[in-house]
Amino acid sequence: MNLLDVIKRPVITEKSMLDMxxxxxxxxxxxxxxxxxxxxxxxAAFDVKVKNVNIMNAKPKAKRMGKHQGFTKKRRKAVVTLTEDSKEIQLFDAAE
Known part of the structure; x- marks a missing residue:
């Protein structure tokens, strides 16, 4: 697997913003x-040093559209902890 294909996108929630x-x-x-x-x-992507990685799987949830039932995609999230001496990751552009 290519390293560029591993990370899909950052997860932006209230909890993840506080963890930053x-x-x-x-x-x-x-x-x-x-x-x-x-x-x-x-x-490789952000030029930082990683201290710890925690991974969790989100199971697919059942969804209905009228009489048809389907499932959402299964997802995998990773919480990455950086070392104390590494720089912060800039996920957003600075406001001007």
Whole structure:
């Protein structure tokens, strides 16, 4: 698997925004990615040092559209903790 394909997008929630103050960043990652791949991808993409990676799987939920039932996609999230001496990741452009 290519390192560029591991990280899909950052997860922007109230909790993840509060965790950014503690140098914890949440990303949605490929469902086949493991902790080692996520660590390598974040270090390569953002030029930072990763201290810890926690991964969680979100199961698909049942959704209905009239009489038809389907499921949402299964997702995999990674919470990446950076070392104390590494710089912060800029997910947003600075307001001018």
């Amino acid at each position: 103050d503690e140098k914890k960043y949440t990303f949605e990652v490929d469902t086949r990615a493991n902790k080692t791949l996520v660590k390598q991808a974040v270090e």
